[in-house]
Amino acid sequence: MTASRTKYFEEVTIGETLPPIDFAVTLTSLVMYAGATWDFHRYHYDAAFVAGLGMPGPFMDGQMLGALLARQVMQWSGPDGFVRKLSYRQRAMVYANDTITLRGKITGTSIQDGRGLAHCMLSVTGPDERVVARDATATVELQRRPG
Amino acid sequence: MSGRITAEVKACIGRQVSYTAPEELGRSAIRYFALALGDDSPLYRDPEAAAKTVHGGIVAPPTLVCETNQIIQQPLDENGYIGHHWTLPLPNTRFIRGGNEYEFHQPTRPDDRITVTWKILDIYERETRKFGALVFVVSEARYVNQRNELLAINRETNIYSP
DSSP states (O other): OOOOOOOBGGGOOTTOEEEEEEEEEOHHHHHHHHHHTTOOOGGGTOHHHHHHTTOSSOBOOHHHHHHHHHHHHHHHHOTTOEEEEEEEEOOSOOBTTEEEEEEEEEEEEEEETTEEEEEEEEEEEOGGGOEEEEEEEEEEEEBOOOO | OOOOOOHHHHTTTTOEEEEEOSSOOOHHHHHHHHHHTTOOOGGGTOHHHHHTSTTOSOOOOGGGGGOOHHHHOOOOOTTSOOSOOOOOSOTTOEEEEEEEEEEESSOOOTTOOOEEEEEEEEEEEEEETTTEEEEEEEEEEEEEOTTOOEEEEEEEEEEEEO
C-alpha cells in the first residue's frame, strides 16, 4: 500500500470503485498468516496431510479473507478511516498458488451520530473467475472535511 | 430431518467461555500481521506517521483482534491447532466455516490486553437439497481491553455436515 491520502466523507461518490487488489496466495503467504495468528494447523502448510483429506493443497484460513477485505477498504479510505462493520461468507476454498482478486464499490453513504459512513459491496474471485465471495459488505467511517 | 438436534445439543446453546491474553498485544504482533497481508501502511508500523492520523498512534489492522489463538494458552492438538473450539455432541460430522460478521467499536492498540468471551447463540438444523440435513452453530465473540472497553464483536456461523 502506498501511503494513501485521507478520503473525506464529502468526496465519496456512490458507485465509485475501490482499487482492486490481486493477492498471490502462496505457501509462503499462508505460512506467514498462520504464524502471525498462531494458527499451526496442518491445513495451512502440510501438502501430504491435506491430500489425505482429498484436498488439492494447503488452504487459506477463512478469517484471512476477512483480513484482506479490511485491507482493501482501508487502502481506499486512507489511514484516517475506521472500518465499523465487515460481513462475508466464503463460497469457495482458496488454495496455495491461487491468485485472488478483491473488488469493491461504494453503494451508499450515511451520517450516524455525526459520523460519516461509506457503505461498500465487496467481491473476491479466484482462478477462472471462481467466486470466493460475492456479497460481502463493509461500512467504513471517514473523516468529515473541516469547516 | 435427521434429528441431530438432541436435548444434549440444545443444552449447548448459551455455553460461554472467556480467555484473557497473558500480555499486551504489542507492536511486533501488529507489524507481523500487516506483513502477512502485504499491507505496508505506516499506520501499522511507523509511530510518527501513525501519530498524525485520527487514531493518534499505531493501531492493529481491523481483524487482528478477532484472531485469538495466542491468547488461549492450551496445548496443540494432534493437527497443530491451539485455538478455541466448542466440543459439541455432534458425532461423525465435518466442520465447515460459514461466514463472519464483524463489528468494530474502537481500534485495538499495542498496549491493549485482550479478553475474548465466546458464547453459543443458537444451534439449528436445516435441510439442504445438495447436502441433506446440516447443523448450523451461531457463536458470538466479544473482545474487550484491560479497561473492559468493547473493541469488537464477531458473529460466526459454522456448519456441521454429515
